[in-house]
Amino acid sequence: MQGQRIYDFLRRGILTCDLPPGRELREQELAQQFDVSKSPVREALQHLVSEGLVIVIPRQGYRVSPVSLRDANEIFAFRQALELACIAEAVKNAPDEELKALDRFREFDGDYENEFISYNQEFHCVLARCSNNGRMARTTCELIEETERLVRMSVAAVRPKAHKFVEEHNDIISALQARDSRRSVSLLKAHVSAAVKRFSTALEWTAMQA
Secondary structure, three states: OHHHHHHHHHHHHHHOOOOOOOOEEOHHHHHHHHOOOHHHHHHHHHHHHHOOOEEEEOOOEEEEOOOOHHHHHHHHHHHHHHHHHHHHHHHHHOOHHHHHHHHHHOOOOOOHHHHHHHHHHHHHHHHHHOOOOHHHHHHHHHHHHHOHHHHHHHHHHHOOOHHHHHHHHHHHHHHHHOOOHHHHHHHHHHHHHHHHHHHHHHHHHHHHHO
């Protein structure tokens, strides 16, 4: 359907920051871009509004939602709660071969700003799926995807080192493979908490450059 196609395109652009926070989205321009009427464009934009990715500006149109520290804290807090629940379930429920397969995430050799973000997102989603709780894993992966633009903003501003994250991933994998629930949860909690701090630093840096 046309509305779904436009929605998918815009959502991907917002999450990857190709459509940065504050970018105006005009119905007429989008209708021309996709060679459709305004109706499917409006449908797609309203869907994005309901997800909080787009805001309505009275008498002006739509705009990509700005990202505040409060927004980030809410998203990361929800994501953290679900990820911790998933890894606790994974310790108990994941088959040995599924945990062994996590070894492919022990190394990363690629471009940080693009390939690493995909690698990192996949790692966290695979961890969630190891819970063998389909509903919880799906919701967690949706949140992980939603935080992608926060990660990209952090990377652009503070440029942390990829090897540090890979080391943390290794520690989490080792604890999970040892079926050490307490250590797995503790390591993952620290890992996600650090992401919140990086985003906070990035937001402050961005404000200083404005």
